Amino acid sequence: MKWTSSFIFTSRKPPADAETVSQKLMHQAGMIDKLISGVYSYLPLGLRVLKKVSDIIREEMNKAGAIEILMPGLQPASLWKKSKRFEKMGKDMIVFKDRHNREMLLGPTHEEVVSDIVKKYLKSWKNLPVMLYQIQTKFRDEIRPRFGIIRSREFLMKDCYSFDRTDQESEQSYFKMKEAYLKIFERCGLSVTIQTADSGVIGGKFSEEFVAAGDCAELEIGHIFKLGTDYSEKLNVVYVDNDGSEKPVVMGCYGIGVSRVVAAIIEGNYDEKGIIWPVSVAPFTAIILPLNMSDNNTVEIANKMHDELQSAKLDILLDDREESAGVKFADADLIGIPYRIILGRKIAEGKVEIVERKTKRSHDVGIENVRQFFYSVLRNHA
C-alpha cells in the first residue's frame, strides 16, 4: 500500500475534546472518524486493526469448536417480550416502529435470536453440544457514551453462545471459552485479569469479566456467563434426552467487545510519540521511508522493495509522500508501525536501516536481505 493512495490522514494535534489516550491517538492517527457522540466510522487504518483482531478471535473461536454464523441486527420486539427482557433492557435499546406499525429494535445482544434459531433445529441430545458465534455490530443507546470507541452506541462485538445437555457439559464449554479468551488476549498483546462479576441484564447464574491492564478505567473487554436454563425455559429451547423426556438446554454466553479491544491495546501500548502496535494486530508490519524523494535511486529502490514485500504477502506501507524526513518519522511513530525501513544515507552502500518502533533497536540490512529479515520477524511472532 502506498501512502498517497491509502486515505490515511494524520493530524498534528488531537481534537480538543478527546480525553483518553486511545481516543486521542485513534483520531490523530486517522483510524476513526466521529459522526455523532458514540458513533464512529472506521477509516482504512482503523479497519485494518479491527480486522486483525477479528481474525485472531475467529481463529481461536474455531479452534475451541465454535461455529460462525451471522445474525440480524434488526429484531422484533415481540421476541424480547417472550424472554421478559424488553422491559429490563428498557431505554438501552433503540426501539422504533416499522411501516406496518410493528415494534422493532436494533439488537443490543443476541440471546433471543440465537435461542430462536437453535430451538428450530435442535431435536435430540445427539445434536449437542453446540457453540455458535458471530462478529457483528451491536446497538446500545448508552446513557452516556464516552472515551471515544471505548463506550459507544454502535460497536463491533464477538458474541458466542453455548448449548449443552447438562450443567457439567455446560461447565466444560465455559472453560473452553475461558481458555480461548486468554489465548485471544495474549495474542493481541493484552494482559488481562479475570474477576467475578455481576451478571446484570444478561442474567444467569455466574459470570466473569476480563479486564485489560491500562490507563483507562473502563475496558472490561470480555465477559463470559453461565446462563443455566433461564433463557431456554422462557423461550422453550428443549431437546429430547436419551430417556425420552424433554429437557431445556443449558446455555452459556461469551462476549468480546472487538472495537474495545482495539482501544485497550492502544491504552497498553503507546509512548509520547504515538501508538506502538504489537506485530499481531498492526495495520502494517513495516513502513518504508524513502527520506529523499528527489533522489531517483531512492525512489526506485523504495518502489521495488514495496512491490517485492507486498507480493511476499507482507503488510507493507510505503510513505511515498513528498514530505520531509521529520514528518515521515513522526507519522510512522504516531500510527505505530512496528518496523521502519529507512532508505537514507546508506542506500549508496546498498543498505537500509530497519528500526523497531518499540525498542528503538536498529539493524543495517542489505537491500536484498530485507525480505528474509521479515520472514524471521513473522516466524517469531507466529
Add this chain to the structure above:
RNA sequence: CGGGGCGUAGCGCAGCUGGCUUAGCGCGCUUGGUUUGGGACCAAGAGGUCCCCAGUUCAAAUCUGGGCGCCCCGACCA
C-alpha cells in the same frame, strides 16, 4: 437524568468583560523556488452561515432568551 465546561477556516486557538464598519493568529492546504536523517525555509495565494432561531440596538461573534450539538464527572454496560 443531575453537576461542570465548550461551540469562531480542515485542526488548535485569540477576539466577547466595555457592541463599530475589511474577524485575526499558529498549523495544515494551493502555486513557484530552495532543501532532504526528526514535524525545514522564502515568496505569493485560497479558505468563514462566528452552532441555529428569535429579541435588544443606528449597529451583534460580542448583550438577552430559547433551542441544538460536543466533552468531562456520577449510576449501567462489551
